[in-house]
Amino acid sequence: MTDKTQQIELLRFTTAGSVDDGKSTLIGRMLYDSKSIFEDQMEAVERASENRGDEEVDLALLTDGLRAEREQKITIDVAYRYFATPKRKFIIADTPGHIQYTRNMVTGASTAELAIILIDARKGVLTQSKRHGFLATLLRIPHLVVAINKMDLVDYAQDVYEQIVQDYTEFAHLLNVQDVTFIPVSALRGDNVVEKSEKMPWYDGPTLLHHLENVNVGASLNNVDFRYPVQYVLRPNQNFRGYAGQIASGRIAKGEEVVILPSGLSSKVESVVTSDGELDAANVGDSIVLTLEDEIDISRGDMIVRTNNLPQKSNRVDATLCWMSEEPMKPRGQYWVQHTTRLVSGFISELNYKIDVDTMHREDAESLKLNEIGRIQLTTTQPLYYDRYQINRATGSFILIDPATNNTVAAGMIRGKSRNVDQLREGEVDTSPSRPKSSNVVWEQEGISLAQREERNGHKAAVLWFTGLSGSGKSTIAKKLEQRLFADGVHTTYLDGDNLRHGLNGDLGFSSADRQENIRRASELAKLSFAHGNVTLACFISPFTADRRFARGLVPDGRFLEIYVKCDLDVVKRRDTKGFYAKAIAGEIADFTGISSPYEEPENAELVVETDIQSVDEIVEQILAALYERGILPNK
Amino acid sequence: MLYNHLKILESEAIYVMREVAAQFERPYLLFSGGKDSIILAHLARKAFHPAPIPFTFLHVDTGHNFPETLEFRDALMEKIGARLVVRYVQDSIDQGRVVEETGPYASRNGLQTVTLLDALAEFKVDAAIGGARRDEEKARAKERFFSHRDEFGQWDPKNQRPELWNLYNGRKKPNENFRVFPISNWTELDVWQYLQLEQIELPSLYFSHERDIINRDGVLLATSDVVYPVGNEQVERRIIRFRTIGDMTCTGAVESAAGTIDDIVAEVASARVTERGARADDKRSEAAMEDRKKAGYF
Numbered sequence: 001m002t003d004k005t006q007q008i009e010l011l012r013f014t015t016a017g018s019v020d021d022g023k024s025t026l027i028g029r030m031l032y033d034s035k036s037i038f039e040d041q042m043e044a045v046e047r048a049s050e051n052r053g054d055e056e057v058d059l060a061l062l063t064d065g066l067r068a069e070r071e072q073k074i075t076i077d078v079a080y081r082y083f084a085t086p087k088r089k090f091i092i093a094d095t096p097g098h099i100q101y102t103r104n105m106v107t108g109a110s111t112a113e114l115a116i117i118l119i120d121a122r123k124g125v126l127t128q129s130k131r132h133g134f135l136a137t138l139l140r141i142p143h144l145v146v147a148i149n150k151m152d153l154v155d156y157a158q159d160v161y162e163q164i165v166q167d168y169t170e171f172a173h174l175l176n177v178q179d180v181t182f183i184p185v186s187a188l189r190g191d192n193v194v195e196k197s198e199k200m201p202w203y204d205g206p207t208l209l210h211h212l213e214n215v216n217v218g219a220s221l222n223n224v225d226f227r228y229p230v231q232y233v234l235r236p237n238q239n240f241r242g243y244a245g246q247i248a249s250g251r252i253a254k255g256e257e258v259v260i261l262p263s264g265l266s267s268k269v270e271s272v273v274t275s276d277g278e279l280d281a282a283n284v285g286d287s288i289v290l291t292l293e294d295e296i297d298i299s300r301g302d303m304i305v306r307t308n309n310l311p312q313k314s315n316r317v318d319a320t321l322c323w324m325s326e327e328p329m330k331p332r333g334q335y336w337v338q339h340t341t342r343l344v345s346g347f348i349s350e351l352n353y354k355i356d357v358d359t360m361h362r363e364d365a366e367s368l369k370l371n372e373i374g375r376i377q378l379t380t381t382q383p384l385y386y387d388r389y390q391i392n393r394a395t396g397s398f399i400l401i402d403p404a405t406n407n408t409v410a411a412g413m414i415r416g417k418s419r420n421v422d423q424l425r426e427g428e429v430d431t432s433p434s435r436p437k438s439s440n441v442v443w444e445q446e447g448i449s450l451a452q453r454e455e456r457n458g459h460k461a462a463v464l465w466f467t468g469l470s471g472s473g474k475s476t477i478a479k480k481l482e483q484r485l486f487a488d489g490v491h492t493t494y495l496d497g498d499n500l501r502h503g504l505n506g507d508l509g510f511s512s513a514d515r516q517e518n519i520r521r522a523s524e525l526a527k528l529s530f531a532h533g534n535v536t537l538a539c540f541i542s543p544f545t546a547d548r549r550f551a552r553g554l555v556p557d558g559r560f561l562e563i564y565v566k567c568d569l570d571v572v573k574r575r576d577t578k579g580f581y582a583k584a585i586a587g588e589i590a591d592f593t594g595i596s597s598p599y600e601e602p603e604n605a606e607l608v609v610e611t612d613i614q615s616v617d618e619i620v621e622q623i624l625a626a627l628y629e630r631g632i633l634p635n636k
Numbered sequence: 637m638l639y640n641h642l643k644i645l646e647s648e649a650i651y652v653m654r655e656v657a658a659q660f661e662r663p664y665l666l667f668s669g670g671k672d673s674i675i676l677a678h679l680a681r682k683a684f685h686p687a688p689i690p691f692t693f694l695h696v697d698t699g700h701n702f703p704e705t706l707e708f709r710d711a712l713m714e715k716i717g718a719r720l721v722v723r724y725v726q727d728s729i730d731q732g733r734v735v736e737e738t739g740p741y742a743s744r745n746g747l748q749t750v751t752l753l754d755a756l757a758e759f760k761v762d763a764a765i766g767g768a769r770r771d772e773e774k775a776r777a778k779e780r781f782f783s784h785r786d787e788f789g790q791w792d793p794k795n796q797r798p799e800l801w802n803l804y805n806g807r808k809k810p811n812e813n814f815r816v817f818p819i820s821n822w823t824e825l826d827v828w829q830y831l832q833l834e835q836i837e838l839p840s841l842y843f844s845h846e847r848d849i850i851n852r853d854g855v856l857l858a859t860s861d862v863v864y865p866v867g868n869e870q871v872e873r874r875i876i877r878f879r880t881i882g883d884m885t886c887t888g889a890v891e892s893a894a895g896t897i898d899d900i901v902a903e904v905a906s907a908r909v910t911e912r913g914a915r916a917d918d919k920r921s922e923a924a925m926e927d928r929k930k931a932g933y934f
Contacts, residue, residue, distance in 0.1 A: 010641040079777040080770045082823045089641040091821055103798060110800040231654045236687035246651045275685035287650040300658050324798050338803050397801045406807040408797040
């Protein structure tokens with residue numbers, strides 16, 4: 001290969017505009033003026049124009065592919081076009097721009113690094129121009145070009161151009177766009193498309209093609225975080241075990257330490273294999289084969305990453321979803337989730353709102369229909385290893401597949417771990433679950449001792465830890481008990497799993513690691529409350545003995561009362577106050593205690609109460625008696 | 637090098653081939669002996685090195701192939717150690733599955749669709765990898781990498797799955813199958829530049845040579861048992877080469893002195909007619925390709 005071709009870069013861009021904005025004409029013009037049109041193609045277009053009785057050759061016909069479109073003169077699907085200049089090869093995802101084709105725009109935008117948005121100079125900034133900008137931003141296209149077309153029809157007037165620039169700039173401020181370039185053009189006449197226009201001496205910026213040839217490519221790639229989804233395992237003989245894949249982001253070198261997800265096992269890169277020989281290192285976008293120093297069982301869907309740069313892990317993610325099927329979204333229905341090379345089962349556990357793509361307003365919705373975009377919480381049966389779409393398109397994107405039809409029904413962009421609804425409505429909080437280790441933190445000694453507080457309060461502090469299955473009656477009992485204590489002037493704090501998960505623990509899912517962290521935080525909170533002299537009522541399913549032992553270890557002996565709220569599983573299933581058991585049994589909720597995840601019964605609980613036998617009042621009396629007996633409450 | 641366009645296209649094609657190997661049970665690679673399928677064979681070797689290619693190669697032989705193509709095919713299969721099966725349009729004719737066109741302009745190009753679909757059914761192929769490119773023809777501009785075909789092998793342009801990012805959905809019902817096009821994003825110039833870069837061997841037909849031809853409505857056809865002068869057509873000896881290699885009855889030559897890949901790259905870079913422009917089959921009607929695709933043509 002000559003040096004000249006070595007330098008050819010590749011730019012993928014998308015074009016959006018409505019039927020009459022002249023999008024096809026603009027593309028036709030680029031192809032024609034850059035001499036990418038062959039004579040036989042031109043002849044065919046001339047023939048077709050003539051057949052229709054057009055006076056001029058319609059360059060739009062160069063790109064309108066399917067017969068149906070040609071008949072209706074509209075483009076109905078994403079079409080890919082190619083042209084090249086000595087500097088760059090271009091792949092155009094040509095997408096139709098009417099309201100019903102959000103699906104196509106999202107498809108075209110998913111692989112693009114630049115978007116051309118066409119505005120008709122006579123019409124100015126219309127709703128759809130904003131929609132195109134919004135979708136381009138949603139899909140994280142790093143460069144936007146606003147081509148203000150049909151300048152010939154407004155006499156190449158500078159003030160028309162300036163007004164549109166001003167209007168669109170105002171709008172773009174709302175979008176968080178990184179780079180917007182405005183270019184006044186006439187696709188029909190060829191002004192500022194390839195050749196600089198003599199009609200607009202007031203414009204001193206680049207022509208469209210010049211901009212396309214010089215804009216920075218690769219801006220949508222993540223060069224930092226090494227992510228290697230394993231595509232296929234190569235095992236030609238006993239001596240070779242290689243993992244084939246394409247580097248989704250970052251780079252890797254021979255000898256580097258890696259960890260394999262989900263197993264968590266570590267190893268080192270033994271070699272980076274290609275058919276052209278081994279490499280010392282490889283970069284984002286390269287299709288390679290990795291071999292590791294240790295023999296580890298790795299299969300398709302696993303992800304190899306660097307030990308000190310891990311992705312997020314969760315089986316509940318917060319995502320923006322674009323619905324692409326005629327068949328509307330089934331709330332809580334099962335879908336296949338294809339994420340990197342991994343295919344897992346999942347369901348949409350919540351639809352928070354849908355977004356009106358024209359106004360960007362949020363609206364309540366029960367479901368999403370074709371071309372609608374919404375904010376959802378996705379629950380998967382196995383955890384996803386992901387990064388936020390914002391920082392990594394490759395590991396932040398997924399599609400949903402309908403198991404009944406096998407159709408691709410939605411495109412999703414991950415925003416982070418699931419959060420609760422109320423916060424979502426408040427505003428766009430950055431959900432990056434970074435949890436910096438607090439170094440150099442010295443424990444603040446309270447000025448007031450626990451003894452002083454207890455003396456003032458007139459009772460001792462304690463932690464009452466209620467454990468038991470979901471629906472066994474923990475909070476019902478605790479709330480009733482708290483009312484009694486409150487009435488007697490006892491200082492109390494009430495903590496429960498649901499409340500904590502809405503706020504403090506909103507970033508946690510239900511994997512065993514997340515459950516453990518949930519209880520760890522709850523225990524620490526109970527300890528703080530205890531230290532301030534309160535009788536602390538803590539209600540957590542807390543199914544694992546080890547976690548409860550941890551909570552117990554944080555408070556002095558005799559002040560921690562483990563209360564096992566016992567209830568027969570059949571009874572709680574029948575009660576099913578929150579509707580969770582039905583879903584868990586149907587397989588819609590994974591890792592549900594008592595159904596698909598174990599509950600380890602306490603063996604040394606201070607109190608056992610049985611809600612399927614005793615009444616709430618009886619139980620409250622039983623607990624109060626225990627508190628008096630232990631001297632936590634003063635004898636009357 | 638990272639942004640070199642050929643390297644990106646190569647990596648993309650390898651990724652697609654590996655997805656096929658991972659997602660399907662009986663993937664076949666459709667091999668015609670033309671340069672695009674030669675590139676597919678090359679890419680398949682690269683994608684799975686050092687393991688063998690996990691695809692069986694399938695050639696639908698119209699019986700009107702250039703002998704050079706078949707010799708080259710057999711030598712290449714031997715060299716890369718691939719398993720090849722051949723199915724013949726002649727067999728479909730003998731079995732009465734298709735009726736052969738008659739007359740001097742007869743072509744078997746349309747008939748091979750039936751032979752192909754029969755072969756896919758015979759081997760229960762769930763994914764057939766082909767070398768079609770989107771730049772070849774307008775109807776192909778909207779084709780997917782993973783193109784879903786119903787149980788009759790038909791392509792419905794209105795009911796194709798959206799393809800987002802590089803997430804290819806190969807899920808299907810029994811009896812349905814996919815056509816997969818790893819070099820969708822390549823242009824003719826990319827193909828030639830890649831052949832040049834990788835120094836890939838090609839059948840001699842692609843290079844300039846002297847041959848007897850007849851000029852039929854602007855298409856230069858090589859004379860053979862199945863192509864002979866009609867009416868006042870004259871046989872002429874010309875210096876030509878082929879830009880595509882297909883059925884002898886419809887593959888047109890171009891006059892060219894390009895004898896090496898370097899010459900061809902230079903020629904293609906300045907070409908003024910598309911490579912399919914030399915094919916008689918596309919000239920039949922404006923929407924010719926779209927009609928053939930719907931019927932299951934490759």
